[in-house]
Amino acid sequence: MADGPDLLGRTEELCAIASESRAEGRITDHLDALLAEGAPGLERTRVGDNLVARTDLGRPLRLVLAGHTDTVPANDNAVPRREGETLWGLGTADMKGGLAVMVELALAVSEPAVDVTYVFYAREEIAAKESGLEELFVERPDLLEGDVAILGEPTDGEVEAGCQGSLSVEVTLAGERAHPARPWMGRNAIHRLGDLLSFLAAHECRQPVIQGLQFREALQALTVTGGVATNVIPDTVTLMVNHRFAPDRTPEEAEAAVRELLAPFLEDTDVVTLIDSSPGAAPALDHPLLAALVDRSGLGVRAKLGWTDVARFAGRGVPAVNLGAGDSTLAHNKHERVEGDRLEVSYRALLDLISVGP
């Protein structure tokens, strides 16, 4: 598009400003200044290192476009490097390409057909409890109100609808200590893990179809620790099991399902403890704004199997999807990069949506 904005240039500009998690002050200042200069019609509010910029045109629908400003630590890729229509470097895909699309939409469209809220938030790449988006939901929920949210996480330019939930349990199996030369005097807790792990290895998880989208659950042991000393039959072993569940189940239902699967391998003295739990988000492609996005853009649609911040919106009753130009498999990878034409596709789809409405 000869007359469009320089999306790759804007992405490079944003990537040149380091913003590892908890150090998003400078990039937020920069975004604030860009919008103050180029989009004076937006109401801008800074909350900590988060920035929210909103139109207030009294439109019947409001669309939230949200993206995080932080990156994971650099991995020999702190300085963005351009090669033709490809930009390499930390944050190009995850997700300063998405931020560039948001900025250019704000600068280009002062009178959208729907009210638009641009949310730039901090600390997405670290522990969920530090999330800048959560900070906004707690401090200023009014700023995040809207009918639909679209997040710019890398999705290879497809619409990723909904997301699966995630929960983790810690399974501790008991045994009885003994001397390794006389193991029959005790009971080896590590040996008791065998059948449980074989079950997990063979277990076929549910693959429900929801609103036409194929989800696929997972149940995986992620860490294991056991043993007392090198001269003791171990009386304890602890397995952390993570479950990704489709959004047709609540966290409570998913936890009950996990406990039921584990039960045949447990005895009275064993303990299963819920460590953390995050709800999924149902796809909401029947919402007029999302239906319009999918119909008119021609973009592919798929289920999001991982957990993302769309669940924070969905949990507050705001249907949300991810749509970003980056290659999701290259996020957090030293070969992270984004292509100019992919940014273009995202920009075009969103430009059409906010210009025309549902």
Add this chain to the structure above:
Amino acid sequence: MADGPDLLGRTEELCAIASESRAEGRITDHLDALLAEGAPGLERTRVGDNLVARTDLGRPLRLVLAGHTDTVPANDNAVPRREGETLWGLGTADMKGGLAVMVELALAVSEPAVDVTYVFYAREEIAAKESGLEELFVERPDLLEGDVAILGEPTDGEVEAGCQGSLSVEVTLAGERAHPARPWMGRNAIHRLGDLLSFLAAHECRQPVIQGLQFREALQALTVTGGVATNVIPDTVTLMVNHRFAPDRTPEEAEAAVRELLAPFLEDTDVVTLIDSSPGAAPALDHPLLAALVDRSGLGVRAKLGWTDVARFAGRGVPAVNLGAGDSTLAHNKHERVEGDRLEVSYRALLDLISVGP
């Protein structure tokens, strides 16, 4: 025995001198002084915190009586406490009762029928490489020469003949990392442990009979560690497997047997590494001195399933057994204790052996 030595009193005297591993100086001084005073015919040699006292009567056979002077750390039982014919406290069973028997034999018999070497050595309760007995074997092997060795470790007053060997291997299984929401993109190394652990749980080890004694091998996972992070399908898990093997196998044969058992669960990228290995000791009850001990004392005889310092003697061609009054199951336990009549039985058996010979 009204006219015998006060074995329980001597044990109490030795228990009152603290001698946790690496702090055996005081008790060794005390033993040295006792022997200097009461057994002037013995040649005494101090090597570090080890003490060797020998007759040199030109007898055709030499018997080594050996015991360690150290204890594990106290567990609310540092001060010995006597109740009738029972002495409670740290070191009573493991093995100052045995030291008391050795001291009283040295004081009572100045002209034994066999030459006798009394060995009091340090640092048995900690890492094998710190062993005071090993220090003696390296520094002054001449002092430990003999035809048979009897160690005073607690054996409930029975003769424990030979001992099983011990080896440990570290088994590392490989996988491939992936996101926990897409585990099928990788391979879970922890899940791969399932079949191996189920095999170990069900495996029946060899129970060979050697010289009429029943041995019983063991193969046990003692520690397990696996996992990368709570958001990664793990690509590695490490299991430490310990094998106790009967003395009809060399460590090399035992290692080969373990590798053969593990092989069906391993792939090319998995690694099995030998961590440590100690040979067992064949029972040598056909030696005239040991045959005489068993025949004339009427003591029970059984195979030693754990590893003990008898293997250090056996490895140097000196047949060795354990014989001690203490209850082996109470060693390292806060309820450790020894009974006077059990000390008497050990003392009587050894008194007869060194007084009469084979």
